[in-house]
Amino acid sequence: MSKSKLLEVLRRSILLFSVVAISIMVLPAQGLFDKMQKELQLNKGVRFDYTSTLKDKNGRTLQSNSGSLIVKGRLFRLNDQVTAVYNGKTLTYYNPQDNTLNLSNPAEEELIQINPFVVINSARNYYNIQENGTQITLNPKKRGNIVKVTIQLDNRNKPTFINVFMRDSSQLQIKMANQVQVNVSNSTFVLGKRQYPNAEVVDMR
Template identity: 25%
Template sequence: MKKLNIYICIVILLLSHATTFAQQSDKAMEILDKTAQNIKNAGGISVTFSGSQNGSILLEGEKFYLNNGNVESWFDGKTQWSYMKDNEEVNISNPTSEELQNINPYALLSFYKQGYNYIYEGTKNVKGKIYYKVILKPQRVVNIIEIVLYITKDYLPQDIKIKAKNQPEQIISIISYKLHQKYNDAIFKYGKSKYPNAEIIDLR
């Protein structure tokens, strides 16, 4: 009888843990869904950031233009152009979803339902402001190990931390947002006239 009682206790503990994890996953999904929808509804977005790098990014759907001083990247939804200032060259590629996430952290809001487990870890108080904390972990072995998101009560990413294999942790802290901006599609494509002397390297 004692052994049976121990087994029952173990089952109850396991079920309780599974239920708690499911609830945390549901909460994380709710927060991520609302954040993704909010970014989508905002149309054109302008973001300035600091952290591991300083710079700015313009977003519209899956398209983006990123400038961190040493590198400029354009992505029109299919093709990416990356201009390396130090090398005076432009690399052209058709990036994978993982490659996009390494360059544009907002890309994960398009791909988080594909291949990630996520969990809600409560809220964090930073200088009187409350943020949701959500952790994403890939379901298969990839370069990215973990992504930690701090999301505002208005469902906008505030801090993004990306851990990858054999690389220092990448930290992005948002300084400012401008929502509902109007952009011409040309903003998300590299123009040869901007850097006429750059060497073009086509990696497609």
């Protein structure tokens, strides 16, 4: 075999080895991610209790809320200081402080800051997935306000802590507990004048 042919064979071998190595590196992350999705069963309906804390770039707490979250696919209902529902297109939330019903069509990043499980449903479209032990790291494919999301899993592959890192160095930290499968209809994700007949409607769509 000539020297040039030998070099070409070596180059192809190195390239093949690199492809295999990259595949081996990627598979565990996607495998762990798949296991998490299987445990969550978001498409069937699941309820969580949570505590969310917003911290500034110096680690100081700006806001902290506790509440419950019902998720079914991309639909969700959140109850804490406000009640908010998302029907797949429109976000509606009731603010008792000023008795208003607020309607908007939020972008993906805005949804993630309200319901971190949105990132799990859309991860493969918007993020590169990495794994380190029992932690999944999601790095955005495109530049935006969110620079990284980490998801900590327990020994049953269920998420217990989600941290959303923002470009201004602030962090949204969510502790999850009491995951329960629930049967919910789409009416769970409807909020309007029927529930709050005296509220002022603020339509920002």
